[in-house]
Amino acid sequence: MKKFIIVVVALLFSISSLQAQSLAGYKICVNPGHGGHDSNDRHVPLENGVSFWESEANLSKGLYLKTMLESLGAVVVMTRVTNTTADDLALSQIVAIANSNNVDLMHSIHSNATGTSTKANYTLILFQGRTTAPTYSNSLVLANIMGEQLFKTNRTTRWTVAGDFDFYGTGQAYLGVFKGLSMPGTLSEGSFHDYTPETWRLKCDSYLKHESWGLARSFLKYFNGGEYKDGIAAGIVRDLLETVPASYSALTLNDRYKPINNVKVKLEPGGKTYTGDGFNNGFYMFDGVAPGAYKVIIEVDKMKPDTALVTVRANESVFSDRLMTLNPILEPPKVVSYSPADSVNEVSNVSPIDINFDIRMNSNETEKAFSISPAVDGSLKWDTDFKKLTFTPSKSYVPGTRYTVKISKAAKTHFAYNLEKDKTFSFVTRAKLKLVSIYPKNSSVDISTTVLIRIAFEKGINATTLGQKISFTDSVGASVPLTVNQAKYSQGIIEFEPRTPLAANSLYKIVVREGIGDVEFVYSPTTYNVEYRTEKKLTFTGAMLEGFENENVWQAPASSPNTKGINSSLTSFSILDTKPKSGSYSGRLEYTFTGKEGEIEIAKLIPISLGSSSTAEFGIWVFGDASNNILEYRFIRENSAIEKVKMDTLNWTGWKMKKISLNQIPGSGAIQFKSINILQTASGTLSGRIYFDECLANIIVSVKDKQEIPTEFKLEQNYPNPFNPSTVISYKLQAASHVTLKVYDILGREVATLVDEFQNAGKYNSQFSIHNYELSSGVYFYRLTTPTITVTKKMVLTK
Numbered sequence: 001m002k003k004f005i006i007v008v009v010a011l012l013f014s015i016s017s018l019q020a021q022s023l024a025g026y027k028i029c030v031n032p033g034h035g036g037h038d039s040n041d042r043h044v045p046l047e048n049g050v051s052f053w054e055s056e057a058n059l060s061k062g063l064y065l066k067t068m069l070e071s072l073g074a075v076v077v078m079t080r081v082t083n084t085t086a087d088d089l090a091l092s093q094i095v096a097i098a099n100s101n102n103v104d105l106m107h108s109i110h111s112n113a114t115g116t117s118t119k120a121n122y123t124l125i126l127f128q129g130r131t132t133a134p135t136y137s138n139s140l141v142l143a144n145i146m147g148e149q150l151f152k153t154n155r156t157t158r159w160t161v162a163g164d165f166d167f168y169g170t171g172q173a174y175l176g177v178f179k180g181l182s183m184p185g186t187l188s189e190g191s192f193h194d195y196t197p198e199t200w201r202l203k204c205d206s207y208l209k210h211e212s213w214g215l216a217r218s219f220l221k222y223f224n225g226g227e228y229k230d231g232i233a234a235g236i237v238r239d240l241l242e243t244v245p246a247s248y249s250a251l252t253l254n255d256r257y258k259p260i261n262n263v264k265v266k267l268e269p270g271g272k273t274y275t276g277d278g279f280n281n282g283f284y285m286f287d288g289v290a291p292g293a294y295k296v297i298i299e300v301d302k303m304k305p306d307t308a309l310v311t312v313r314a315n316e317s318v319f320s321d322r323l324m325t326l327n328p329i330l331e332p333p334k335v336v337s338y339s340p341a342d343s344v345n346e347v348s349n350v351s352p353i354d355i356n357f358d359i360r361m362n363s364n365e366t367e368k369a370f371s372i373s374p375a376v377d378g379s380l381k382w383d384t385d386f387k388k389l390t391f392t393p394s395k396s397y398v399p400g401t402r403y404t405v406k407i408s409k410a411a412k413t414h415f416a417y418n419l420e421k422d423k424t425f426s427f428v429t430r431a432k433l434k435l436v437s438i439y440p441k442n443s444s445v446d447i448s449t450t451v452l453i454r455i456a457f458e459k460g461i462n463a464t465t466l467g468q469k470i471s472f473t474d475s476v477g478a479s480v481p482l483t484v485n486q487a488k489y490s491q492g493i494i495e496f497e498p499r500t501p502l503a504a505n506s507l508y509k510i511v512v513r514e515g516i517g518d519v520e521f522v523y524s525p526t527t528y529n530v531e532y533r534t535e536k537k538l539t540f541t542g543a544m545l546e547g548f549e550n551e552n553v554w555q556a557p558a559s560s561p562n563t564k565g566i567n568s569s570l571t572s573f574s575i576l577d578t579k580p581k582s583g584s585y586s587g588r589l590e591y592t593f594t595g596k597e598g599e600i601e602i603a604k605l606i607p608i609s610l611g612s613s614s615t616a617e618f619g620i621w622v623f624g625d626a627s628n629n630i631l632e633y634r635f636i637r638e639n640s641a642i643e644k645v646k647m648d649t650l651n652w653t654g655w656k657m658k659k660i661s662l663n664q665i666p667g668s669g670a671i672q673f674k675s676i677n678i679l680q681t682a683s684g685t686l687s688g689r690i691y692f693d694e695c696l697a698n699i700i701v702s703v704k705d706k707q708e709i710p711t712e713f714k715l716e717q718n719y720p721n722p723f724n725p726s727t728v729i730s731y732k733l734q735a736a737s738h739v740t741l742k743v744y745d746i747l748g749r750e751v752a753t754l755v756d757e758f759q760n761a762g763k764y765n766s767q768f769s770i771h772n773y774e775l776s777s778g779v780y781f782y783r784l785t786t787p788t789i790t791v792t793k794k795m796v797l798t799k
Contacts, residue, residue, distance in 0.1 A: 042113060126187040361414060508531070732762075
């Protein structure tokens with residue numbers, strides 16, 4: 001485990017504060033609770049990467065206390081002075097340290113937490129035994145002294161003491177830090193570190209030191225060691241006009257106000273200065289101050305200077321909390337930014353409207369100056385500094401409507417200056433729900449008989465609008481029984497698949513009717529018809545090398561050194577019974593890429609021997625995810641060289657056999673199958689789900705049904721031509737390669753990319769529909785490009 005070490009710089013204290021008091025002759029064991037950011041440490045994430053660790057705060061308090069007690073003549077035994085895993089001692093070791101050093105007292109320093117949404121901030125002192133009958137009677141004496149001192153120092157809501165027998169309800173010893181102690185022991189929970197205002201205060205080094213002064217005063221009183229002759233002036237500086245977020249659950253009126261960072265405080269006479277930290281606590285402290293009358297002078301940028309009179313008393317902390325106000329800004333406000341931007345189209349139909357001012361505004365007057373036309377019901381809310389006004393509609397805007405927002409000159413600043421002129425801007429809401437894609441595409445062929453149909457819209461789907469809107473029928477118009485996946489409606493995706501495999505080499509039709517609505521109550525105005533043909537009936541037989549029935553034969557993707565660029569918590573490979581091609585199980589890869597050029601490897605723990613190069617074929621059944629990423633197989637040759645073979649672009653769904661002849665694998669010598677790899681592409685989706693089943697060797701395909709490989713590269717004339725609203729572009733590839741098919745207007749500007757992927761040799765059809773583009777009648781060109789050849793043809797759109 002990584003070790004965290006706190007470097008302690010010399011702690012300086014006023015010499016005068018340590019005169020006429022003494023703890024000489026006493027030995028005290030100080031235990032800063034927890035240690036090392038380990039599992040039993042208490043961690044509270046705050047914001048902007050800042051977090052609180054109890055082990056750190058406890059150690060700081062303990063080190064300050066050590067210096068204070070040693071300055072009083074006491075011998076101090078620390079159970080830890082750094083914050084590493086090795087410092088997180090077993091409780092029995094802490095007890096042994098105290099006992100072996102024959103100390104007079106052992107004290108353990110902590111802070112508390114409710115661990116729930118209910119917040120508290122009181123001081124608790126614990127000891128062993130019953131609350132009224134402690135194991136060591138002096139433990140109760142010290143607990144009462146310390147409880148009152150820390151209550152005053154930390155200004156918690158109350159203080160209480162308790163024996164662990166009663167507090168935990170066990171009727172016997174509970175806290176391990178007390179078990180076996182041969183002297184009185186106490187444990188302080190000075191305040192609650194999961195009460196957010198206090199969490200931020202516990203990030204302040206001076207605040208921790210101040211609690212240590214409270215502990216030191218407690219020991220002086222307990223041991224009759226006298227009192228400090230000097231005192232402390234402290235306080236918290238807050239903004240009168242800003243409040244903390246509601247999530248802080250402020251327990252006191254003062255804690256409702258927002259603390260000010262980096263405050264500058266001066267104490268006069270004497271010229272002492274203090275600069276606050278940036279941890280949202282506003283705390284300041286002057287220790288070692290001689291009794292008497294002083295001025296506390298506070299300066300904060302852009303706020304009125306503030307001066308308070310305080311009277312410092314010996315052996316006490318006196319507080320002067322200040323609420324600061326802004327310096328008047330005697331000029332008109334400006335609208336510095338707003339959203340949506342002016343004249344923008346396609347704005348979300350539930351989009352909030354944000355208006356940002358450069359000066360704190362008068363909320364009542366500015367809200368009266370706000371208007372939107374056409375009128376919309378909604379609510380107005382300010383941020384904590386009253387510079388940002390947000391309007392949130394209570395229901396969706398009207399689709400395809402232009403709205404005009406106006407802030408009139410009646411808007412006023414906090415200092416009563418009006419906006420110089422009206423500010424207006426407008427936006428247009430989304431008019432229709434757009435289709436992103438349908439798989440299969442219209443006029444597609446060679447579609448798997450176990451296809452997963454996927455219809456993707458631009459926004460989450462309102463399920464109540466789907467009734468009678470989608471049909472899936474065979475060539476004679478009979479409905480196909482379906483299994484529907486509703487889990488992706490919120491992503492705008494409608495998925496369904498046939499309950500039993502479809503007929504081979506047959507036509508099927510999908511109709512997506514107009515009127516499907518999204519979560520913003522915007523509707524699709526278009527009906528889409530998709531006709532496709534399933535693949536020919538192919539029979540694959542061969543020797544079964546791996547049936548995907550056992551998990552312990554595949555390496556987890558995250559464990560492979562070749563896997564990269566993934567979210568490991570969302571990427572896994574499992575053997576499941578949810579979608580077997582044959583047998584009882586299949587392998588399922590769930591994956592999520594996190595950036596670009598990601599790669600996933602599912603490696604066979606023991607590679608599969610395939611023999612030498614020959615015409616024999618090796619393949620795996622793959623249920624694709626239409627992600628447009630690359631499927632790759634990797635093989636090991638006799639000389640240990642790794643050969644990578646791109647099998648196909650994952651542009652299909654349903655089961656398909658993806659196979660290769662052994663003599664097409666580069667290299668020489670004996671061959672072993674090593675792994676299945678998924679390569680992220682620029683046009684590929686970031687996440688997906690792929691199934692695998694049946695690794696076969698010596699594959700035999702039924703000859704009468706075997707698909708013919710084209711003998712030439714050819715781009716066909718589109719059909720129909722002229723066309724409206726769609727046309728099909730067909731082409732042939734005599735060899736596997738990367739292919740792009742793009743459409744251009746007569747000026748050579750790219751209109752659409754229909755294909756951009758690696759494809760195997762074969763015949764392909766691609767549909768071009770004007771529904772997704774705003775095109776006028778005229779001549780257009782389509783261009784097919786591979787690494788070795790480019791062909792362009794002309795087509796005509798008529799309206």
